[in-house]
Amino acid sequence: MSVSVAIRHRFPSFQLDIAFDVPSPGVTVLFGPSGSGKSTIVSVASGLLRPDSCRIAVDNAVLADIGAGIWLPPERRRAGVVFQDSRLFPHMRVAANLRYGMRRVPPGAIGFGDVVDLLGLSGLLDRRPYTLSGGERQRVAIGRALLAQPRLLLMDEPLAALDSARKAEILPYLTGLKTALRLPVLYVTHALDEAARLADSLVLIDEGRVTAFGSVQDIAGRADLPLARRDDAAALLLCEVAEHDHPRALTRLMGGGTALWVPLLNLPPGAQCRVRIPAREVILASRTPEGISLHNVVPGTVRRIAGDPDSRSAMVEIALPDGALLSRVTPDAVVRLNLSLGAPVLALIKSTSIEAIGT
Amino acid sequence: MTTLTPEEWETVWLTLAVAARAIGFGLPVAILTAWILARCRFPGRGLLNAVVHLPMVLPPVVTGWLLLIVFGIRGPIGVLLHDWFGIRLVFTTAGASLACAVMTFPIMVRAVRLSLDAIDGGLEQAARTLGAGWLDRLFTVTLPLASPGILAAAIVGYATCLGEFGAVITFAANIPGQTQTLPLAIYSALQVPGGEAKAAGLSMISLTLALTGLLLSEWFGKRLNTALGR
Incomplete structure (x- = not known):
């Protein structure tokens, strides 16, 4: 319908x-x-x-x-x-x-x-x-x-x-x-x-x-739309609560075909929940970094790179199995990481930067 | 105040009855006319508006004379009323009511129309999206919201009817017990030597009635506006 x-x-x-x-x-x-x-x-x-x-x-x-x-x-x-x-x-x-x-x-x-x-x-x-x-x-x-x-x-x-x-x-x-x-x-x-x-x-x-x-x-999750040019541009993933890890005070969500760890949520396992991941909070890497506080290292592929008009930053769209992430980086980072369409990349997301915004 | 003679009481009652009939028949027509003027756009709307307001600017005697021409026994409408229904308006109580109704008509139309114009059109749109057709909207939204204006129209119209003189005396004449309303009786009293006391008594009544009307209008209007949240 x-x-x-x-x-x-x-x-x-x-x-x-x-x-x-x-x-x-x-x-x-x-x-x-x-x-x-x-x-x-x-x-x-x-x-x-x-x-x-x-x-x-x-x-x-x-x-x-x-x-x-x-x-x-x-x-x-x-x-x-x-x-x-x-x-x-x-x-x-x-x-x-x-x-x-x-x-x-x-x-x-x-x-x-x-x-x-x-x-x-x-x-x-x-x-x-x-x-x-x-x-x-x-x-x-x-x-x-x-x-x-x-x-x-x-x-x-x-x-x-x-x-x-x-x-x-x-x-x-x-x-x-x-x-x-x-x-x-x-x-x-x-x-x-x-x-x-x-x-x-x-x-x-x-x-x-x-x-x-x-x-x-x-x-x-599209880098080429006016939405992605806003300061507060963010990808949105529809997730399901997979499990709570009470000792570590974390909740694991499944969404976009990947797992995301976020600070403990007050929702039962199986509940629907949507999360907003601001583009400026997503770091890109070519290999898994070590010795940092990070919980979420999400593999994906570069699907689109959109520069802004004054080329001070670039919006990178990272395809996940079922969804997309956005990352705002400098043009210099695009060159240094050798980002090109179809290239594999790791998105590093602090669990505290992921905003759960209701169902 | 001097006590009233039975004839004077009769005059008071007659005046009240004439005014009541004038409003009873005139107000619904005034509401309809106000609604048409406020909500409908059609060629001739300006002319209708002018005709409605004519009695307000014409000398009342002229209005009475025009009524004689139209509703007189040989007038175009008068002859029909007489031949078909046996109704005669000239020089009758009903005729006095008609003259009053015509004279107060513009006042009533104006009062109702002002309150119709003040209604937020969005409320009628909301009613429409909730499934109300135009007649349904008229009775459940428009008229209730215009009720302060309608009430004002009724009360001020009524009070004005009580004092109507020129059109009444021209069209319905000055027949005690039939068409002699308060102002006509006061006028007649002043025409006879020694009638000043009677005129003064009747004038006091007239004054009291008018003041009561205005106070009632104010009071009811306030209550209605409170009920409507204004």
Whole structure:
């Protein structure tokens, strides 16, 4: 099953021309700078904006195909939307807000009690929206959208209006939802940390066009994309907890087809977990060094070397059996190690530089 | 304050009833008109807007005269009402209500429209994505959110009706017990020698009613706004 989106629309000063195809269920993060056209995609997918041409299909249901004369209006589209500004109905209590969409669709798989539990809303049901904090409001808005039994959930920068404390409070709920609900989700953000935590698939958008799309592990591990030019560029690996070594206070993860030792994690063996490995923390070597504190010496092959425009550093993409690592090195290091495409190389990663970022 | 004679009481009740009927029939039409003006784009919208506001700028006597032309026994609508339903509006209590409704119509449309314009369009969009069609949205989101404006329209409209003079006397005449509302009675009292005391009594009532209306409007408006979280 998949979500496929193709939109073409001309604004007076801006043109949107995008197409991508991502697996469903799963969270697809639309990532790009402000003004790149991400929110327009949400407006079109929800039916609130009718573009010049588009085709949107979710799990074989065609929501819109302007060429074929199909355009489901928002009220019959069953695409739930979580707006940046919550948009809770101020004249209704939280419970009535939650039930608004639910009362207008046939009963579905998502139950009122489940949503209240998942989002921690039980203490808020009798409150009025204006008495809620920003984070609470967004949780209610998410619950309201889910209870309308959407075929597709659209989230338009849902955390952008929140400060970092509120954001930290709500992110665990989002990760929890991901595992509890099998839903296709399009999640718009310009914050990399949200993308790294939540995305199964990543669609990079810039100036109304798709730069790249694919699984989050594949996109984050590419040296040739704009993401890799950021200071905080990092590879992402989807891992499983293999074992805990309590005496040494270490946890062994399996991910990308390799083993990684990280400081002890509070997760049971077998649990899913994603890790972020910053490119500037990865050292390259041609042979195993001795007498150092390092736990992770990961063999791989050089797949791509991308220089930055002022050639002060180079981004090296190292292919693992199932994934990739990024390493930011100097051009001098590339020459000294004689790095070339296809060459075997060892990636040295301190266990403390590996950030475990949820499931 | 002097005690009222039964006739004066009758005048007060008649005034209240005429105003109530004017608002009862006028307000729903005013809400609909305000909604059309606020939400719909169509050719002739500007003209509709102008016609709605006409009674506010026309001399009330002219409005009354125009009503006579249109709703009089030989007027285009008056003749239909008379022939088909046996309804006569000229020189009747119903006619007084009609004149009041027409005169307060622009005030009510304006109040409702201001509150409609103040509604965040995003809320209606949210309702749409949650499966609500336009009529559903109108009754569950738009009108409840506009309720402070609608209430203000009703109360201020009602208070204005109580004082309507020119259009009423022109269209419905000054018939005690039928179309003689408070202002008309005050006017008549001042026309007869020695009627000042009566006029003063009725004026006090008029003043009290108007003040009560405005205070109620303020109080209800505050409560509604609190309920809406403003």
